[in-house]
Amino acid sequence: MHQIKTFNAIAPEGMERLEKEKYAINESDQPEGIILRSKKLQETDLPDSVLGIARAGTGVNNIPVDACTEKGIVVFNTPGANANAVKELVLTSLLMSVRPVVQGINWAQELTGPDISEQAEAHKKQFAGRELEGKKLGVIGLGSIGAMVANDAYRLGMEVMGYDPYVSVDTAWSISRRVQRAQDISEIFTTCDFITVHVPLQEKTFHLIGQKEIAMMKNSAHLLNFSRSEIVDNHAVVEAINNNELAGFTTDFADEQLLHHDHITVLPHLGASTEEAETNSAKMAVRTLKRFIETGVIKRSVNFPAVDMTFYSPYRITIINRNVPNMLGQISAVIADSGINIDNMINRGRDDYAYTLVDIDESDENKISEVADKLRETKDIIRVRVIKKEEVPY
Numbered sequence: 001m002h003q004i005k006t007f008n009a010i011a012p013e014g015m016e017r018l019e020k021e022k023y024a025i026n027e028s029d030q031p032e033g034i035i036l037r038s039k040k041l042q043e044t045d046l047p048d049s050v051l052g053i054a055r056a057g058t059g060v061n062n063i064p065v066d067a068c069t070e071k072g073i074v075v076f077n078t079p080g081a082n083a084n085a086v087k088e089l090v091l092t093s094l095l096m097s098v099r100p101v102v103q104g105i106n107w108a109q110e111l112t113g114p115d116i117s118e119q120a121e122a123h124k125k126q127f128a129g130r131e132l133e134g135k136k137l138g139v140i141g142l143g144s145i146g147a148m149v150a151n152d153a154y155r156l157g158m159e160v161m162g163y164d165p166y167v168s169v170d171t172a173w174s175i176s177r178r179v180q181r182a183q184d185i186s187e188i189f190t191t192c193d194f195i196t197v198h199v200p201l202q203e204k205t206f207h208l209i210g211q212k213e214i215a216m217m218k219n220s221a222h223l224l225n226f227s228r229s230e231i232v233d234n235h236a237v238v239e240a241i242n243n244n245e246l247a248g249f250t251t252d253f254a255d256e257q258l259l260h261h262d263h264i265t266v267l268p269h270l271g272a273s274t275e276e277a278e279t280n281s282a283k284m285a286v287r288t289l290k291r292f293i294e295t296g297v298i299k300r301s302v303n304f305p306a307v308d309m310t311f312y313s314p315y316r317i318t319i320i321n322r323n324v325p326n327m328l329g330q331i332s333a334v335i336a337d338s339g340i341n342i343d344n345m346i347n348r349g350r351d352d353y354a355y356t357l358v359d360i361d362e363s364d365e366n367k368i369s370e371v372a373d374k375l376r377e378t379k380d381i382i383r384v385r386v387i388k389k390e391e392v393p394y
């Protein structure tokens with residue numbers, strides 16, 4: 001029985017893919033797999049039993065990824081699974097930043113008397129807004145979300161400029177050629193009417209938008225943050241808005257200093273909170289973790305290379321090791337010295353670590369267990385796992 005621990009509510013459409021005969025959910029403190037959303041995982045949540053962690057979502061800043069890598073724990077995410085949900089909320093927020101719709105709705109609810117319709121017509125002027133068409137949107141980070149926002153904002157009639165020095169080839173192909181590319185991030189700050197940020201939280205993106213960047217923006221600009229709170233310096237935003245140096249701010253991340261301010265809209269991390277996004281993310285997270293547990297195949301990991309090989313042999317050995325010379329030679333030698341024949345083998349490195357799958361033509365479990373122990377004793381090998389091929393291939 002494979003033990004899985006979940007943190008946060010994971011959509012049932014995903015969890016039900018873990019067959020009851022094979023998977024026990026939240027029944028052990030020694031799980032092989034963890035599935036979570038925004039729970040901030042501590043190193044103490046990671047007993048030695050944990051092989052893989054699947055984040056049903058994109059950002060992995062709530063997971064101690066470096067510590068996981070050191071321990072040989074593979075961390076997965078679900079790129080793109082919730083991108084459409086975030087895009088729709090960003091577009092909603094853009095529209096709400098120019099049209100005081102919520103204020104109008106709330107005002108209308110308070111109307112009383114026999115002439116409600118006349119009162120509405122007489123006072124609606126106070127809720128007049130502006131249009132997005134023809135205004136310029138800057139999109140920082142052209143990944144799954146940023147690319148969709150850029151394309152759809154262009155379709156709404158906006159002029160769009162994007163900035164992403166690391167844009168992937170796949171995403172670059174999906175972006176309309178009408179989206180202008182900024183060579184320098186300052187082009188976005190100095191020329192755009194609306195600026196939306198869609199980058200991961202990392203050391204180098206902490207306060208990517210701070211006092212200096214806000215000072216470059218038009219006084220009439222509106223800033224949106226649906227990435228992570230720490231990417232924008234909220235204190236600098238409040239100061240700028242109070243000094244009429246920035247017109248407005250919409251954020252998906254609650255922070256006390258942002259509350260009760262006429263020009264600041266705070267949402268309670270709703271970007272990915274649609275039925276569709278939660279289902280897509282849960283299904284993708286479960287599929288990825290299940291495949292890894294049952295076959296050792298790695299897809300969509302943020303800390304280990306993608307490694308795939310069809311599982312034909314009776315047993316598979318998976319090895320996580322430091323990416324140093326002659327590891328493959330040592331692994332092959334340990335297996336050959338035990339008199340085990342290798343059917344198939346694949347190895348991929350990523351930065352300081354590498355991952356190897358070795359399919360063996362052997363069914364003697366004692367012999368396999370001995371060779372796995374010898375591999376574990378080998379310098380620079382971090383983790384060794386033996387997987388028996390299931391009757392029905394994955």
Ligand SMILES: NC(=O)c1ccc[n+]([C@@H]2O[C@H](COP(=O)([O-])OP(=O)(O)OC[C@H]3O[C@@H](n4cnc5c(N)ncnc54)[C@H](O)[C@@H]3O)[C@@H](O)[C@H]2O)c1
Pocket residue numbers: 057058059060079080082083086140141142143144145146163164165166167168171198199200201204205226227228252269270271272273
């Ligand atoms: N509000 C929510 O509910 C919600 C939901 C999903 C994702 N997110 C956040 O949004 C982020 C982006 O999500 P995504 O699915 O588009 O991820 P993604 O990985 O597809 O795209 C991120 C993009 O940012 C770019 N990038 C990285 N550093 C950059 C920098 N310094 N300047 C410009 N571009 C940079 C990368 O090249 C990549 O193209 C996530 O990391 C997560 O933190 C929030």
Ligand SMILES: O=C(O)CC[C@@H](O)C(=O)O
Pocket residue numbers: 037038056057058059060082269272273
């Ligand atoms: O699980 C959520 O609701 C948010 C997920 C989102 O922040 C992400 O990074 O994908």
